[in-house]
Amino acid sequence: MIAALLILFPLVTGLICFALPGKRASRLALESSILTLLVSLYAFYAFLNGQQEQLEVSYPWIPSIGINFHVGIDGISLLLVFLTAFLTPLILLSSQSKAYSQSSNFNALVILMQAALIGVFTAKDAFVFYVFWELALIPIYFISLIWGGENRKSVTFKFFIYTTVGSLLMLASILILYTLTPTGSFDISTFYALPLPLSYQYIIFIGFFLAFAIKMPIFPFHTWQPDTYVTAPTEGTMLLSGIMLKMGIYGVIRWILPLTPIPVVEWGWIIILFAVIGIIYASIIALKQPNFKRMVAYVSIAHVGLMAAGLFACNEIALQGVVIQMLAHGINVVGMFYIVDLITRRTGTDVLDQLGGLRNQAPLLATFFLIILMANIALPLTNGFVGEYLLIIGLFQHNVWMAAIAALTIIFGAAYMLNGYQKMMLGAKKDIYNHVTDLTTKELVILVPITIMIIGMGVYPKFFLDISAGPVKEIVNALHQGYSLK
Amino acid sequence: MNALIATSVLGLFAMISEIIGLKKWIWLISTIGIAGILGLTVYEAIAMNGTQEVFYGMMRQDNFSSIFSGLLLFITLLWFLLAKDHYREGNHANPSDQSALIIFATVGGLILTSYTNLTMLFLGIEIVSIPMFILAGSDKKNILSNESSLKYFIMGAFATGIMLFGIALLYGATGSFDLAGISNGLQMTFQNPNMIFLVLIGITFLMVGLAFKVSAAPFHFWVPDVYEGAPTVITAFMSTFVKTAAFVAFLRLFGYGFSHYGESWMKLFENYPIWWYQLLFLAAITILVGNIIAVSQNNLKRTLAYSGIAQAGYVLLTIIVPTADTTSALFIYTASYSIATLVAFTALYHVQKAKNDYSFDAFRGLGKSNPGIAVVLTLAMLSLGGIPPTLGFFAKFYLFKSILALQPEFIFIILLAILGSLISLYYYFKVIISMFGGEETSTKVEINLSDRIILYAVAALIIILGLIPGILLELGSMII
Numbered sequence: 001m002i003a004a005l006l007i008l009f010p011l012v013t014g015l016i017c018f019a020l021p022g023k024r025a026s027r028l029a030l031e032s033s034i035l036t037l038l039v040s041l042y043a044f045y046a047f048l049n050g051q052q053e054q055l056e057v058s059y060p061w062i063p064s065i066g067i068n069f070h071v072g073i074d075g076i077s078l079l080l081v082f083l084t085a086f087l088t089p090l091i092l093l094s095s096q097s098k099a100y101s102q103s104s105n106f107n108a109l110v111i112l113m114q115a116a117l118i119g120v121f122t123a124k125d126a127f128v129f130y131v132f133w134e135l136a137l138i139p140i141y142f143i144s145l146i147w148g149g150e151n152r153k154s155v156t157f158k159f160f161i162y163t164t165v166g167s168l169l170m171l172a173s174i175l176i177l178y179t180l181t182p183t184g185s186f187d188i189s190t191f192y193a194l195p196l197p198l199s200y201q202y203i204i205f206i207g208f209f210l211a212f213a214i215k216m217p218i219f220p221f222h223t224w225q226p227d228t229y230v231t232a233p234t235e236g237t238m239l240l241s242g243i244m245l246k247m248g249i250y251g252v253i254r255w256i257l258p259l260t261p262i263p264v265v266e267w268g269w270i271i272i273l274f275a276v277i278g279i280i281y282a283s284i285i286a287l288k289q290p291n292f293k294r295m296v297a298y299v300s301i302a303h304v305g306l307m308a309a310g311l312f313a314c315n316e317i318a319l320q321g322v323v324i325q326m327l328a329h330g331i332n333v334v335g336m337f338y339i340v341d342l343i344t345r346r347t348g349t350d351v352l353d354q355l356g357g358l359r360n361q362a363p364l365l366a367t368f369f370l371i372i373l374m375a376n377i378a379l380p381l382t383n384g385f386v387g388e389y390l391l392i393i394g395l396f397q398h399n400v401w402m403a404a405i406a407a408l409t410i411i412f413g414a415a416y417m418l419n420g421y422q423k424m425m426l427g428a429k430k431d432i433y434n435h436v437t438d439l440t441t442k443e444l445v446i447l448v449p450i451t452i453m454i455i456g457m458g459v460y461p462k463f464f465l466d467i468s469a470g471p472v473k474e475i476v477n478a479l480h481q482g483y484s485l486k
Numbered sequence: 487m488n489a490l491i492a493t494s495v496l497g498l499f500a501m502i503s504e505i506i507g508l509k510k511w512i513w514l515i516s517t518i519g520i521a522g523i524l525g526l527t528v529y530e531a532i533a534m535n536g537t538q539e540v541f542y543g544m545m546r547q548d549n550f551s552s553i554f555s556g557l558l559l560f561i562t563l564l565w566f567l568l569a570k571d572h573y574r575e576g577n578h579a580n581p582s583d584q585s586a587l588i589i590f591a592t593v594g595g596l597i598l599t600s601y602t603n604l605t606m607l608f609l610g611i612e613i614v615s616i617p618m619f620i621l622a623g624s625d626k627k628n629i630l631s632n633e634s635s636l637k638y639f640i641m642g643a644f645a646t647g648i649m650l651f652g653i654a655l656l657y658g659a660t661g662s663f664d665l666a667g668i669s670n671g672l673q674m675t676f677q678n679p680n681m682i683f684l685v686l687i688g689i690t691f692l693m694v695g696l697a698f699k700v701s702a703a704p705f706h707f708w709v710p711d712v713y714e715g716a717p718t719v720i721t722a723f724m725s726t727f728v729k730t731a732a733f734v735a736f737l738r739l740f741g742y743g744f745s746h747y748g749e750s751w752m753k754l755f756e757n758y759p760i761w762w763y764q765l766l767f768l769a770a771i772t773i774l775v776g777n778i779i780a781v782s783q784n785n786l787k788r789t790l791a792y793s794g795i796a797q798a799g800y801v802l803l804t805i806i807v808p809t810a811d812t813t814s815a816l817f818i819y820t821a822s823y824s825i826a827t828l829v830a831f832t833a834l835y836h837v838q839k840a841k842n843d844y845s846f847d848a849f850r851g852l853g854k855s856n857p858g859i860a861v862v863l864t865l866a867m868l869s870l871g872g873i874p875p876t877l878g879f880f881a882k883f884y885l886f887k888s889i890l891a892l893q894p895e896f897i898f899i900i901l902l903a904i905l906g907s908l909i910s911l912y913y914y915f916k917v918i919i920s921m922f923g924g925e926e927t928s929t930k931v932e933i934n935l936s937d938r939i940i941l942y943a944v945a946a947l948i949i950i951l952g953l954i955p956g957i958l959l960e961l962g963s964m965i966i
Contacts (some may be wrong), residue, residue, distance in 0.1 A: 064959050065887065102854075127883075131874040138873065145923050146853070153923040157915060164911055168904045171883070172897070179891050203897075 002043045003071040003122045004057045006081060007132075010036055010115035017108035025104030026096055029111050033089040036114065040085035047078055047467065056124070066178075066185040070125040075468040076323055080121040080250055083330045086453070087242050088114045090446050094338055095235045097442055098345075100147055106235075113139035113239055120247050126174045126186040129255075133211075134167055136247065140239055144232040152231050159228040162221075166211035173207030176200065177259075192258055192478070198486070205263035208256050209271075215248030218271070218308045219278025222301050229297035234341040237293075241300050242334040246326045249304075252311050253319070257475050261482030268312035272399065275312075276406050278305035283412035292350040292420055293340045296333070299376065299416065303329050306409055309402065310391040316476045318394020323468040325387025328375070328457060332384055335372040335450040339365075342443060343424065346436045352423040360429040361436040368439070368447045373421055375454040377413045383457035386465075487540040487547055489527045489555060490596045496523065497589035504582035513573035516585045517566040520592070524559040527552060543664070544603045549964050550813075551600035554734045556961075557817065558595040561727045561824045562588065567940050568832040569719045571839075571933075584624060587617035588723060595731035599738070604653045604663045607735060611649065611699060614731055615642050618724055622716040634715025641698070641708040649695025655688030665739075669751055676753065686758055692739065693764060699732035702768050702802055703775035706795045710783075713791035718838055721787065722831035725794045726824035733801055733820055740765075741808025741966075765806045770899060772799030773906040780913045785845040786834050789913050790827065793870060796910055797823050800882065800903055803889055807896075811888040814962030815881075821958060822881035822951070826869035829945050833863040840931040851928035852921040858938060859931060860921045862945040867914040869948045872907050877952040882907065884955075 013032035017025040046054045056072030073081060092110055100106045116139070119132030137160065144156040174186070180200065181190050196204070214221045229237045257264055282301035289295035307325050310318040342365060343358070344350045359366040371382075378384035388410065396403035439447065457464060496519040503512050531552035538547045545551075565588070573581050594613030601607045619642060623635025657663055659681045660671025675681035698705040713721045740761075755761070776796025783789040801819050804812040836859065837852070838844045853860040869878030886903065889896050933941075951958060 062956050062959060064956070064963060065884070131879075134874040134879070138868070142922060145919065153919050156923075157919060160915065161908070161911060165908060168908055171886075172901060172904060175883075175887055175890050175900070176894070176897065178887060179894055184891070 001057050002039060002046060002055055003073050003077075003081075003118075004059075004069070006036060006039055006043070006085070007071065007115050007119045007122065009039070010111045010118070014108045014111035014115060017104055017111060020104050022103040025107045026092070029107035030089060030092050030096070032111060033085070033092055033114065036118075037085040037089060040082050043073055043078060043081065044467075047073065047075070058124075061128075066181075066183065066187075067127045068125050068187065069128055070187060071119070071122040071128065072124045073122055075471045076250070076253060077121050079323060079327050079464060079468055080246055081118050083246065083327050084114055084117045084121065084243050086449075087238065087330060087334050090334065090338075090449065091235050091238045091242075093442070093446050094238070094341065095233075100233075102146070106143065106147060109139040109143050110235065110239070113143075117243050117247070121250060124188045126177065126188065126191065128186075129188075130167070130171060130174060133170070133247065133251075134164075136244065137163055137167075140232075140236060140244060143236040143239070144228065147233040148231045148236070149233070150231065151227075155227045155231040159224045162224040163214055166214035169207040170211035171207075173204040176204055176207075188254070196260065198262060201260040201262050205256060205260040205267070208251065208260070212248040212251040212256065213271075213308075215251070216245050216304050216308055217248070217301070219274050219281060219301070219305060222278065222282070225301060226294055226297040229300070230291070230294050234337055237297075238334045238337050241297075241337065242330040245300070245304060246330060249307055249311065249322060249326055252308075253322070253475060257311070257319075258478040258482070261479045262486055264312060264479060265314060265483045268314060269399070271312045272309045272395075272402050275305045275309040276402055278302070278308075279406055279409050280412075283409060283416065286416045287412070287419070289416075290351055290353065292343070292352055292424065293337070295352075295416060295420060296336050296340060299336075299413070300329075300333055302409055302412065303333075303376075306388065306391055306406055309406055310394055313394045313398035314476070314479060315394050315397055316472055317390050317397065319472045319476055320465060320468060321387050321390030321392075321394050323472060324457075324461060324464055325384075325391060327464060328383035328387045328454075331450055331453050331457075332372060332375045335368075335447070335454070336376060338446060338450075339369050339372060342439075347433055352420060355424040355430075355433075356427040357425075357429040358433060358436060359425045361433055362438040364439045364444075366425045368451060369421065369425060371451050371454060373417050375458070377417050378410055381455065381458045383454050383461070385458060386461040487545065487600070488530065489523050489559070490593060490600075492523050492526060493520075493559075493589060493593045493596060496520070497586050497593060500582055500589055501586035502582075503585075504580075509582060510575075512582045512585050513566065513570060516589065517563065520559060520563045520566060520589070524556065524563055527555050527559060531556070539602075540600075544606050545597065545600040546602045547600055550738065550966065553817065553961055553965050554599040555596050557821055557824075558592065558599065558727060558731055558734070560821075561730060561828070562592045562595075562723075564825065564828050564944055565719075565723050565727065568722070568828055568937075568944060570940065571836070571937050572717075572719045574934075580624075584621065587621050591617040591723070591727065595727060595734075598731045598735040601735070601738065602665050604656065604665075604668075607739065608646070608650060608653060610735060611646060611695070611732075614728055615646065615699075618642075618720075618728060621720045622712055622724070624720065625717045628715070630715035631717065632715075634712045637708055637715075638712045645695050645698035645705065648691050648698075652688045652691025652693075652695060655684050655691065659684035659688060672751065672754055676757075682754075682758065685754065686760060689761060690764065693761065693768075696732060696736045696739070697768055700729055700736060700798045700802070701795050702798050703772040703795060706772070706775065709795055710788050710791045713794070714785075714787050718787065718831055718835040718844075721791075722828055722835070725790065725831070726827050729794065729798065730820040730824055733798075733805075733816060736805055737808065737813060737816055740805050741813055762806060765802060766899065769799050769802035769806065770902055772796065772802060773903055774799075777906045777909040781909060783913065786830075786849070786917055787838075787844045789916070790830060790834070793910065793913070794827065796906060797870070799906065800885060803896075803899065803903065804885060807889060807892050809888075809892060810963065810966040811891065812885075813965050814959065815885040815888040817962040817965060818955065818958045819881040819885050822869065822877040822948075825944065825947055825951075826866045826876075826878055829862060829941065829948065830866040830870070832941055832944075833859050833866065836931055836933050836937075840929070846916055846920045848928075849917050849920045850924045852931070855928050855930045856933075858942065859933070862941055863921065864918050865945050865948050867918055869952070871911045871914040873911075875949065875952045877948050877955065880952055880955045884959075 058070040116136035123129035286298035375382035378388040597610035625631035780792030869876035872882040
C-alpha cells in the first residue's frame with residue numbers, strides 16, 4: 001500500500017500542479033514532496049517492524065497478458081525511495097529562490113519525475129519497471145530543454161537518444177524473458193525462478209547492461225553526461241546526478257545480478273576494468289577543468305565508476321558498499337551542485353581562476369562547502385567514507401590490482417576537490433566580490449539537512465547497512481548459486 | 487450489414503443536402519450519422535450470434551468484420567469531430583460533396599472488413615480510393631493539390647491494375663473468386679506445379695497492390711507528394727482511415743483467409759514460404775526506408791507522411807505471422823496510430839491555417855504561445871514514437887511481444903524494428919524541440935473553444951487508453 005501511495009500521490013499532485021498558477025503550484029509541490037518524505041519515513045517504521053504486507057502491493061493491470069501493477073519496498077528499495085523523497089523537497093526549495101518562467105510547469109515536472117523515480121525503485125514487474133524507467137526520462141528531458149542553458153537543444157537531445165537506445169535494448173531483453181516464462185508473466189519473481197539457458201543469459205545481459213551502463217554512466221558510455229549536467233538547470237542536474245543515475249545502479253542490482261549470474265561472473269572483470277579506467281580518466285579530466293560545475297560532473301563519473309566496479313565484484317561487502325554509497329553520493333552530489341549554484345548565482349561565474357577569497361565575504365558558505373567537500377573526498381566520519389571504504393575492501397577481495405587502482409580515486413578526489421576549494425574560497429580577498437552575501441535562512445534550510453545526513457550517516461552507518469543487509473545477501477547468494485549451476 | 491446500407495444512405499443524403507438547403511448543417515448531420523452507425527454496428531455485433539453470410543455469400547459478418555468496422559467508423563467519427571473547423575463557413579466551398587466522399591470511402595472500408603470474395607476486395611479498394619483521388623485535389627486552386635490528385639490517381643490505378651491481374655491469375659489457377667472456393671481449388675493445384683506458379687504470382691501481385699495501398703516500401707513513392715499536396719484534413723483521413731482499411735483488407739486475405747479456409751492455404755504457405763520472405767522483406771525495408779528518409783524532412787507534413795510509411799512497416803510484421811495474438815496487435819496498433827496521427831494532423835492543420843506554413847519553423851515557440859496545442863502535439867509525437875505511458879508505447883510493446891512469443895527467431899526483425907523506432911524519435915522530437923526549445927515567442931494560434939475541447943479530449947484518449955489498454959485488448963482478443 002505504502003509503495004503505491006508513494007507513486008500515485010506525487011503523480012496526481014504533479015498533474016494538478018500543471019493547472020495551478022505559479023505560486024500555488026510551487027507551494028503544492030513543496031507540500032506534496034514533504035508529505036511524501038513523511039510517508040517514506042513511515043515506510044522505514046513499517047519496514048523495521050516487519051510489516052512487509054504494508055509495503056508490497058499488487059493490482060491486476062492488464063491481466064490478459066500477465067501484467068500486474070506490482071510494487072514493493074525491500075531494504076534496497078527503501079533506501080533509494082528515501083533518497084528520492086529526501087532530495088525532492090530540497091531540489092524544489094532550491095528552485096524557488098529563482099525566477100523560472102512557467103514555474104508551475106517546472107514544479108509539476110519535478111514532482112512527476114519523483115513519482116517515476118519511486119516507481120522505478122519499487123517496481124516488481126518488468127513492464128511496470130520499464131514504464132517508469134521511460135517515464136522518468138520525459139520530465140527531465142523537458143526540464144533541461146525548457147530551462148536549460150546554452151546549446152540545450154542538441155545536448156538534451158543527445159542525452160535523450162542515448163538513454164533511449166539503452167531502454168529499447170532493455171525492452172528487447174524483457175520481451176525475451178517474457179517469452180521464456182511458462183505462463184506469460186512479467187513478474188520479477190517469475191523471472192527469478194526461470195531456468196535461463198546459457199545463450200539467453202548472454203543476450204539478456206547485454207540488453208539490460210547497456211541500458212543501465214548508459215544511465216549510470218560507465219566509461220565509455222559517459223559522453224552524454226558532462227554536457228547534459230552543465231547544460232541542465234541546477235535542479236535538473238541535481239535530479240540527474242542525485243537520483244537518476246542510481247536508476248542504473250539499482251537496475252543492475254535488481255535485474256542483472258540475480259537474473260544472469262553467468263555473464264556477470266564471466267564478463268565482470270571487463271566491466272570492472274572499464275569502470276576503473278573511467279575512474280582514472282574522469283579524475284584526470286576533472287583535475288584539468290576550468291569550470292567548477294563541469295568538474296563536479298566529471299567527479300560524478302569517477303564516483304559512479306567505483307560503484308560500478310563494486311557491483312561486479314560479486315561479494316556482499318562490495319554490494320553493501322554500493323548501496324550505502326548510492327545513498328551517500330546522492331546526498332553529497334546534490335549538496336555539491338547546490339554549492340556550485342550558490343556561488344554561480346552570487347558571482348555570476350563558476351570559472352575557478354576568476355574566483356577567489358570568497359571565504360572572507362561568505363564564511364558560512366565556506367564552512368558548509370568544506371563539509372560537503374569532505375564528504376565527497378570520503379573523509380572518515382562522513383557518509384562518503386563508509387561507502388568507499390566498503391567498496392574498496394570488496395574490490396580488494398575480488399581483485400587486488402583493480403582495488404589498488406580504484407583506490408586512487410580517494411587521492412584524486414582530494415586533489416581536485418581541494419584544488420577547487422582553494423581557488424574559490426581561499427586566497428586573498430577580491431574586491432569585485434564584495435557584494436557577495438553569506439547564506440540566507442532559506443539556503444540554510446537546504447544545507448542543514450544535507451549536512452546532518454552527511455555526518456549522521458558517517459557516524460552511525462549501521463542503521464542503513466542493516467536495512468539493506470538482508471536483500472543484498474539474498475542477491476549475492478542468488479548470484480553464486482546461479483553461477484554454480486553452470 | 488445494415489451499417490453498410492445505412493452508411494451508403496448517409497453518403498447519398500450528404501450529397502444532396504446542399505440542394506435541399508442543409509449546407510450549414512452538413513457537419514452535424516454527418517457526425518451524428520456516423521456516430522449512429524457506429525452505435526448500430528456495436529448493437530449488431532452484440533446481437534449477432536455466430537457468423538452470417540450476406541449479399542449472397544459475397545461478404546460475411548463475423549467478429550472480425552464487426553470489430554474492424556467499429557474501428558473504421560470510429561476513425562471516421564474522430565475525423566469528422568476533429569475536422570469541424572474545416573466545415574465552418576468560408577473555410578471550404580463544397581462541404582457536402584466532401585462529406586459525401588468521405589462517407590463513401592467509409593463504405594469502401596466497411597466492405598474491406600467483411601469481404602469473402604476477391605471481387606468485393608477489388609470493389610472495396612476502389613470505393614475507398616476513388617473518393618480519395620478526388621479529395622486529394624479538392625483544393626482546386628492549389629497546384630500542389632492538383633499534382634497530388636493526379637499522382638495518386640495514376641499510381642493508384644496502376645496498383646489496382648496489378649492487383650486485378652493478381653486476382654485474375656488466382657481465378658485462372660483455382661476457378662473461383664471466393665476465398666472458400668479458392669481454398670478448394672488449391673487442393674487440385676497441388677498436383678500441378680504450373681498452376682502453383684500461377685497461384686504464387688497471383689498472390690504476389692495481390693500483395694503488391696495492397697502494399698501500395700498501405701504505403702509499404704518500395705511502393706511508397708507516391709506517399710510524400712500526395713500527402714503534402716492534399717489539403718491537411720484529407721491527408722489526415724488518408725493516412726489513418728485508408729491505411730487502416732487497407733491493412734484490414736490485407737489481414738483478411740492473409741490472416742483470416744488462412745485461419746478460416748484452413749488447410750489448403752496452410753499447406754500452400756508451408757510448402758512455398760515465399761510470401762513469408764516477401765512480407766518480411768517488405769516489412770524490413772519499409773521500416774528502414776520510412777524512418778531513414780523521414781529524418782531529412784524539414785516540414786511536419788512530409789515527416790508525418792514518412793512516419794506513416796515507417797509505421798506501416800511495423801504493422802506489416804503482424805501479417806507475416808497471422809494468429810489471434812498478432813491480429814489483436816494489428817488492431818491495437820492501427821487504432822493507436824490513427825488516433826495519434828489524427829491528433830497530430832489536426833494540430834498541424836490549425837498551425838498551418840494560422841501561419842500559412844507547416845515547416846518546423848512554424849512551430850517555434852508554440853510551447854509558450856499555445857501550450858495546449860503544444861502539449862497535445864507532444865503527446866501525439868510521443869505516442870507515435872512509442873514512449874510510455876502513451877497508447878503508442880503499449881501498441882508497439884504488444885506488437886513486439888506477440889511476434890516474439892510466436893517465433894523467437896524473429897528477434898532480429900524486432901531488433902530492426904527497435905532500431906527503426908529509435909531513429910523515429912529523432913524526427914518526432916524535432917517538432918517537440920522547436921516548440922519548447924526556443925526562446926522566441928510566436929503569434930498565438932487562435933482556435934475555437936469547441937475545437938479545442940474536442941482536440942484535448944481525443945488527445946486524452948492517447949493517455950487514457952495507454953494506461954488502461956485492457957479495453958482494446960479485450961476487443962482485440964475477440965477478433966479471431
